[in-house]
Structure formats: structure tokens, C-alpha cells
Amino acid sequence: MILSRACNYGILASLYIAKEERTKTGYTSIRHLSEELNISFHFLTKILQTLTAEGILHSHKGPKGGVMLARNADEITILDLVYAIDGEDIFTECVLGLPGCGNEEPCPMHFQWAEVRENLKDMFEHKTLAETAGEVEEMKLRLSNFVRGEKQ
Amino acid sequence: MILSRACNYGILASLYIAKEERTKTGYTSIRHLSEELNISFHFLTKILQTLTAEGILHSHKGPKGGVMLARNADEITILDLVYAIDGEDIFTECVLGLPGCGNEEPCPMHFQWAEVRENLKDMFEHKTLAETAGEVEEMKLRLSNFVRGEKQ
DNA sequence: TTGATTTAAGATTAAAAGCTCTTTATAATC
DNA sequence: GATTATAAAGAGCTTTTAATCTTAAATCAA
Ligand code: FES
Ligand code: FES
Numbered sequence: 001m002i003l004s005r006a007c008n009y010g011i012l013a014s015l016y017i018a019k020e021e022r023t024k025t026g027y028t029s030i031r032h033l034s035e036e037l038n039i040s041f042h043f044l045t046k047i048l049q050t051l052t053a054e055g056i057l058h059s060h061k062g063p064k065g066g067v068m069l070a071r072n073a074d075e076i077t078i079l080d081l082v083y084a085i086d087g088e089d090i091f092t093e094c095v096l097g098l099p100g101c102g103n104e105e106p107c108p109m110h111f112q113w114a115e116v117r118e119n120l121k122d123m124f125e126h127k128t129l130a131e132t133a134g135e136v137e138e139m140k141l142r143l144s145n146f147v148r149g150e151k152q
Numbered sequence: 153m154i155l156s157r158a159c160n161y162g163i164l165a166s167l168y169i170a171k172e173e174r175t176k177t178g179y180t181s182i183r184h185l186s187e188e189l190n191i192s193f194h195f196l197t198k199i200l201q202t203l204t205a206e207g208i209l210h211s212h213k214g215p216k217g218g219v220m221l222a223r224n225a226d227e228i229t230i231l232d233l234v235y236a237i238d239g240e241d242i243f244t245e246c247v248l249g250l251p252g253c254g255n256e257e258p259c260p261m262h263f264q265w266a267e268v269r270e271n272l273k274d275m276f277e278h279k280t281l282a283e284t285a286g287e288v289e290e291m292k293l294r295l296s297n298f299v300r301g302e303k304q
Numbered sequence: 305t306t307g308a309t310t311t312a313a314g315a316t317t318a319a320a321a322g323c324t325c326t327t328t329a330t331a332a333t334c
Numbered sequence: 335g336a337t338t339a340t341a342a343a344g345a346g347c348t349t350t351t352a353a354t355c356t357t358a359a360a361t362c363a364a
Pocket of ligand 2: 248257261266
């Protein structure tokens with residue numbers, strides 16, 4: 001798995017929030033998110049707490065509470081979410097697991113891997129929540145593991 | 153981590169064997185490999201058993217026994233090793249963890265990810281053990297986590 | 305034939321990741 | 335103020351991955 005499960009869920013939830021905020025204002029409850037996306041409520045809560053601590057989301061307790069994007073949706077990239085949840089390890093670690101990946105002491109895959117992982121990073125960096133949430137609506141892309149038809 | 157630890161070890165050991173076989177003939181003992189590469193002997197044994205079962209290595213018990221490449225080194229790619237140990241999941245799974253990755257029901261990252269993972273696959277497929285072991289010797293690339301100087 | 309050496313196989317333990325449960329703090333509404 | 339809805343925090347359980355340990359089987363050499 002390239003991203004952790006927590007990271008997958010964090011991205012899906014953030015995209016859902018961004019999509020909601022295209023039309024409505026205010027907070028989205030985590031309970032609602034967990035039901036719509038079919039993600040464990042408590043697990044999702046913890047993930048979104050991390051995103052809140054990292055300044056990507058803003059949260060509010062009590063009735064009518066929930067989470068919302070802390071910045072404009074075009075100023076948040078998928079890369080921001082990956083960094084916040086999984087850290088930068090995928091983009092700095094040796095693909096063969098050797099310590100201290102770099103040009104000084106390269107492993108046999110280093111130069112090829114360095115290029116691929118740069119592409120990977122660009123891919124995440126060029127996808128903003130604004131643009132991607134737009135595509136989700138226009139192209140009716142899925143954000144959950146529900147089979148077509150079931151649940152909405 | 154993009155590859156499992158078992159896969160990292162399997163690749164490093166296979167490269168070491170390929171490098172040895174450029175000059176010497178016969179079996180390389182797993183004990184020797186585990187010491188040179190600083191990998192747990194029993195763990196490495198299990199990984200190489202898998203590669204033997206997959207027809208990539210050939211093994212022999214008893215004194216003077218060990219493992220050797222079952223095919224010519226230019227007919228084994230790193231991709232063969234990844235498939236044998238980790239399977240093809242990285243190259244077929246949804247980057248957001250949704251079930252049934254494909255063009256029919258794409259997730260918001262599908263088309264970009266499909267391209268990057270194809271590059272990743274090409275990268276592994278274009279590296280044969282022969283070529284890579286050659287580079288390791290010529291460029292003095294490292295295969296172990298020993299710091300420079302320590303242990304050879 | 306016996307003893308040493310080596311891989312094979314499987315049981316066991318340890319660590320990490322994934323997930324659930326409970327309790328607490330905060331805020332809105334009645 | 336009481337009640338209810340919500341996020342925050344952390345303890346604890348489960349599953350997967352990583353690593354170790356033990357025993358068996360095969361092979362070689364003396
Ligand atoms: S040293 Fe291995 S990928 Fe950089
Ligand atoms: S459906 Fe998500 S990457 Fe293919």
C-alpha cells in the first residue's frame with residue numbers, strides 16, 4: 001500500500017468536505033462523513049483531529065459543530081494531506097529500505113527511484129481540493145466503497 | 153514503505169548473488185548472505201524459500217549448499233522479485249484504497265495514478281539482475297546498511 | 305556410517321498498523 | 335439550568351507484518 005489507510009480516509013473525507021463547501025457553508029459533522037464514506041467514526045475522528053492540529057481543518061464542538069476547511073480549497077493540495085498524515089517518508093526514503101537515501105551513497109535503484117518519486121510528489125502537489133472536488137461532482141467520481149446504487 | 157521489508161531483503165540478496173555469480177560458480181550460502189547484508193538469517197531463509205518456490209532461485213542442502221539463480225541473470229528483473237514476494241497489488245490497487253480500481257469506476261486520483269504506477273512498473277521491469285549487479289560492482293553501490301568502512 | 309553443515313518448515317514472539325470503546329470537554333437549544 | 339449533540343483524548347483490542355526459535359530433512363566429507 002502506497003499510502004496508509006488513515007491517509008486514504010483523510011483524503012476522501014477532505015474531498016467530501018470540499019465538495020460540500022462548494023454549495024453549503026458551515027461545519028460538516030464527522031458522524032455524517034463517516035456514514036457517507038463508510039469509514040469507522042472513531043478512526044475518522046482521530047484522523048481529522050490530526051488534520052485540525054496541522055491547520056488544514058478547523059473544528060467546532062457541540063450541536064451544529066463538525067469540521068470545515070481552514071483555508072480556501074484551492075490552497076490545499078493532496079500533498080498537504082499526505083504530509084500531514086503520513087509524513088514525507090515516501091518522498092525521502094530509499095526504495096530498498098537502506099538508511100540515508102541520497103546521491104552520496106546511492107543504492108542500485110536510487111537514480112531511477114528518485115525520478116519516479118518526484119513524479120509521484122508532483123502528482124499529489126498538482127491536485128488541489130478545489131479542482132479535485134470539482135471533478136468529483138462533474139464526473140460523478142466515487143469517494144466511498146459503496147457499490148453503485150447502494151447508499152445515495 | 154512502497155515495498156515490504158521482505159521484498160527489500162529479497163532484492164538485495166538476489167543482487168548480491170548475481171554479483172557473486174559474475175566471477176564464481178556454485179551456491180551462495182544463506183548464512184553468508186545474511187552476514188554480508190546484515191539481515192536476520194531466519195527471516196532471509198524464509199524469503200529465499202519463496203523465491204525458490206517461485207522458480208527464481210535454485211537451492212541445495214548440505215555442506216557446499218546454498219542458493220543460486222535459477223535462470224540467467226539477464227532474464228530476471230527486479231519486477232520478477234517484487235511479483236514473487238509482494239505480489240502485483242501495488243500495480244493494480246487504488247491509490248485511495250477503494251475496491252475495484254479501473255477506468256469504469258475511477259476515484260479522483262485514478263488517471264494520474266495509473267500513469268505513475270506504470271512508470272514505477274517499467275522502472276522495476278527494465279532493471280535486470282545482470283545489468284544491475286554490474287552497476288553495483290562498477291559504481292561500488294551499496295547493498296547493505298553497514299556504514300562505509302565497517303564490515304568490508 | 306557417522307558427524308557436521310546446510311536448507312526447509314513451522315511454531316512462537318514482538319512490533320506496528322488498524323480499529324473500537326469509553327470518558328471528558330465544549331457548545332447549542334430548550 | 336438541564337439536556338442533547340458534538341469533537342477531543344486516550345485506553346485497549348485485533349490484525350498484519352516482521353523477526354526469532356526450534357526441529358526436521360538432505361547432503362557432503364571424513
Ligand atoms: S539510496 Fe536507495 S533509493 Fe536512494
Ligand atoms: S480507482 Fe483509485 S486509483 Fe484506480
